[in-house]
Amino acid sequence: MIKKIATLATFLMAGLTAESQTVEREDSLHEVVVTGTGTQHLLKNAPVQTEVITQKMLRQYGGKSLEDILSGLTASFAFSEGDMGSQMQLNGLGNNYILILIDGKRIHGDVGGENDLGLIDPQNIEKIEIVKGAQSALYGSDAMAGVINIITKKHAQKGLFVDNSTRYGSHNDLRQHNTLAFSLGQFSSQTNFQIQRNDGWQNTKEEFAEATVLTDSKNKTVNKFHNWQLSERLTYRPTPHSELYAEGTYYKKNILRPQDGTHPSCDVYTYNLRYNNASAAIGSKWLLGSNSSKSENHHQNTITLDIDWNKHAYYYDYTQRTYEYILLKGEEFGNLDGEWYSVLMKPGQSKLQSDQQRVMGLLKGVFYLPYGNTLNTGIEYRYDYLKAPDRTETGTASDRTSSFYVQDEFNLMEWLNITAGLRLVDNRSFGLRLTPKLSAMLSAGDFRFRLGWSQGFKTPTVKELHYRYLHVMGSSTFFNIGNTHLDPQTSNYYSANIEYRGRKLTASVTGYLNRLDHMIALVNVPVGEIPSGITTAYLGDGSNNVQARMYKNMDDARTCGIDATLSYKVMKGLTLNTAYSYLDTKAHLYDEKKEQMTTVTIDGTAHHKWSASAMYSHSFTPTYALGISLSTRGSSTRFYQNNRNGKAFQLWRINTTHDIGRQDRMLSYKIDLGIDNIFNYIDRTMRPYHLGNNTPGTTVYGTFAIKFNYGKRFNKHNLSTKQNVYNEEN
Structure with a gap:
């Protein structure tokens, strides 16, 4: 009954929106986006359809994590959070297939x-900008499903900026954030x-x-964890038309799993997990002047250079005596006699x-040419290195990719357009x-009509090719196997969008079709079907206690x-938002044992997902504003x-903000x-079966934030850039 009532309420909220003939967020007409084309456009005039989660929505929603934000404010995402990541x-x-920027x-992880x-x-x-599908030539193999660009806060004003935010909630959930920023002359x-x-x-x-x-069982739905991260960015502007930067981060996460002697065969009790991440980057930006062919064009040609290094290391920290099984290296690796x-x-x-x-490394340029042409071109180099002493044949593996794009x-x-x-x-x-990309946008007053077609190309990752993971639980053995015989994946993405923005x-409706060939998936295989170059002696005679996935x-x-x-x-101050996503997936896989093609649904597919919100804000006095x-x-x-x-499942939440x-x-x-x-919805499905959602039930939380800002509040150049874009396109 609760589910029916909640679903009805959702459609009533949608109905209110539709009845009023729909619109987006406050100030959306002035929102500037860059992700779809790599150039600045007002959101309503973006040639490639872009979805934006604005700062106002982020503030009023009050999400504790990126997973929380994306699943709560859009309808296209789904998550299954676990110890290894999301x-x-x-x-x-x-x-x-999702590129996160x-x-x-690009961020770096597993x-x-x-x-x-x-x-x-x-x-x-x-704010967050989302472009769905491989619609932009700017991004490579990671973006067959789409791109999520996280735009971070910048505090480049002259003077000193300090803020502190502390959030505490149920299950001893603590989220602490601090920023210290200052600017002295050309240095920040x-x-x-x-x-x-x-x-x-x-x-x-x-x-x-x-x-x-x-x-x-003592196993938890979500294990105890703690992490911390420190990041630094230094910027130097030797001239008004150039900028140099250096930045770095260090991140550490520990996952503490319950220790249980009652069922020692469950190996999750014998070691904790630890992740150490680090990154370093340097780069520069040059403004080459503006194109004066049209007096109203205030854009400046730009060249940027970025070089970065990232490291993601994963450890077992043992808490009990544990026997680790390791395959001897050398010529016998992967041999039946190994x-x-x-x-x-x-x-x-x-x-x-x-x-x-x-x-x-990425060298790119944006050039504003005569007759309304904007050229975006770049050269990219990427080197991937994997060190896994007990999980690859030689202990290491690597890959190298170079790319050139023009748009x-x-x-x-x-x-x-x-x-x-x-x-x-x-x-x-x-x-x-x-791989070619092509999109078109037709403007008619407040309406936009967009069509898009793009091809994608994705080579197998180093782990998909070489990684081999043996997991022993008592008398059962699980073996996940890389495959050096994989082929690259290709895709064709088609989309059509109609949007009204007043x-x-x-209101926006998008239909899409994404066709993939040679899609790579981890599938169950009988031991006897594993190629001889991959089968190991440890798999024994193929009895039922051995499960292999390749x-x-x-x-x-x-x-x-x-x-x-x-x-x-x-x-003024009250906005209603709704989103709905319908999805259908099919994959065809040749069953070698049955010698026939089988049709399966891609794991994790839900045909229907939805979200809705009512957001209200009002300043009662010059010193107090309420948001609900x-x-x-x-x-x-x-x-x-x-x-x-x-x-x-269906979940509801309420958040209030007090400025x-x-x-x-x-x-x-x-x-x-x-x-x-x-x-208080809780999914009590037995482990290790899949959960629709892993929420712990009703949780409460509170956040206290304090901000000290001494000096100019905004960077003049950034303000003028946004204003120029607005003037030009209006």
């Missing part, structure tokens, strides 16, 4: 398909620090292990499981591949769906090939108070 899905495709630069989104501090997010510095921790929770004590249902040996690990010892490093935006007529691009990829193992009203190319796959967003500004956000999100059943399906003090003065305060999962 298994994210966008329109049917998982982490490996921070200020236009290239095996799970990214630790704890690297992203939600308190440091200015910004330091960010964050801490995240949670005691974890357990939604059920039932667990299926070794063909037995345990009723007193031999395994065991090493005793004692409490207090640590062992590296994998160290993934990446070096990238041109031009207006054939005042009301017709064409954006065309090409990306040439050269991979060390898989050779050359050229001052009080926005990365394989599916013959083809396709995802298709419809995304719709509606928003209406009822009056009531929101809901839900999903239909999520389908999986193994371990049953995830249940449908105290004049925001244009030196010192101001902010208090957030909220309740998540108001109706």
Whole structure:
């Protein structure tokens, strides 16, 4: 009954929006976006459709993490959070196909398909731009499903800026954020620090292990964790037309798992997990002057250079005596006669499981040419290195990719924009591949009509090719196997969008079709089907206690769906937003045992997802402003090939914000108070079956923030840039 009432309320909220003929967020007409084309456009005039989560929405929603924000404020994302990171899905495709950027630069995490989104501090997010599908030539193989660009807050004003934000909630959930920024002449510095921790929770004590249902398992739904991150960015502007920067981060995360002697066969009790991440980058930017062919064109040609190094290391920290099984290296690796040996690990010892490093260099330029042409071109180099002493044949593996792209935006007529691009990829193992992109936007008053087509090309990751993971639980053995015989994946993405964006009203509907060939997935395979070059002696005779999964190319796959967003500004300070996503997926895989093609649904697919919110804000006095956000999100059943399906769910939350003090003065305060999962929904599905959602039930939280700002509040150049774009396009 609760589910029916909640669903009805969702559609009533949507109905209110539709009845009022819909619009988006306050100030959306003035929002500037860059992700789709790499050049600045007002959101309503972006040639490539872009979805934006604005700073106002972020403030009023009060999400504690990026997962929380994306799942609560859009309808296209789904998450399955775990110890190894977030298994994210966008329109049917998982982490490996989603490119996450921070200020236009790729984040680095587990290239095996799970990214630790704890690297992203939600308190440091200015806004989020989302481009779905491989629609831009600017981005490479990671972007078949889409691009998420996290735009961070910049405090480049002259003087001193200090802020502190402390959030505390149920399950001892602590989120701490600090920023220290200052500017002296041509030099500026910004330091960010964050801490995240949670005691974890357990939604059920039932667990299926070794063909037995345990009723007193100590395993948690989410384990206790704590992490911290320190980042620094130094900027030097030797002239008004040039900028040099250097930045670096260090991140550490510990996951503490319950120790239980009752069921020692469950190896999750014998070691904790630890992640050490680090990054360093240098770069520069040059402004080459403006194109004077048209007096109203104030854009400046730009050349940028970025070089960065990233490291993601993953360790076991042993808490009990544990025997680690290791395959002897050398010529016998992968041979049926290969031999395994065991090493005793004692409490207090640590062992590296994998160290993934990446070096990238990007030189790009944006040039504003005569006759309304904007040329965006660049050269990119990427080197990936994997060190996994016990999980690869030689202990290390690597890959190297070079890319060149060119993209041109031009207006054939005042009301017709064409954006065309090409990306040439050269991979060390898989050779050359050229992928075209083409989109068109027709403008008619407040309406925009967009069509897009793009090809994608994605080579197998180093882990998909070489990584081999043996997991022993009592008498059961699980073996995940890389496959050096994989082929690259290719895609064709088609989209059509109609959008109305007025001052009080926005509606957008997008239909899309994404066809993938040779899609790579981790699938179950009988031991007898594993190629002789991969089979190991430890797999024994193929008895049922051995389960093998191997990365394989599916013959083809396709995802298709419809995304719709509606928003209406009822009056000053009150906005209603709704979003709905319909998704259908199919993948075809040749079953060698049955000698026939089988059709499967891509794991994690839910046909229906939705979200809705009502956001209200009002300044009662010059020193006090109130914000209230009531929101809901839900999903239909999520389908999986193994371990049953995830249940449908709907969650509700309320967040209130209280701004105290004049925001244009030196010192101001902010208090957030909220309740998540108001109706106390808990999925008590037995472990290790799939959950629709892992929420612990109703949680309460509060945030206290204080901001000290001495000096000019905004950077003049940034203000003039945004104003010029607005003047030019209006």
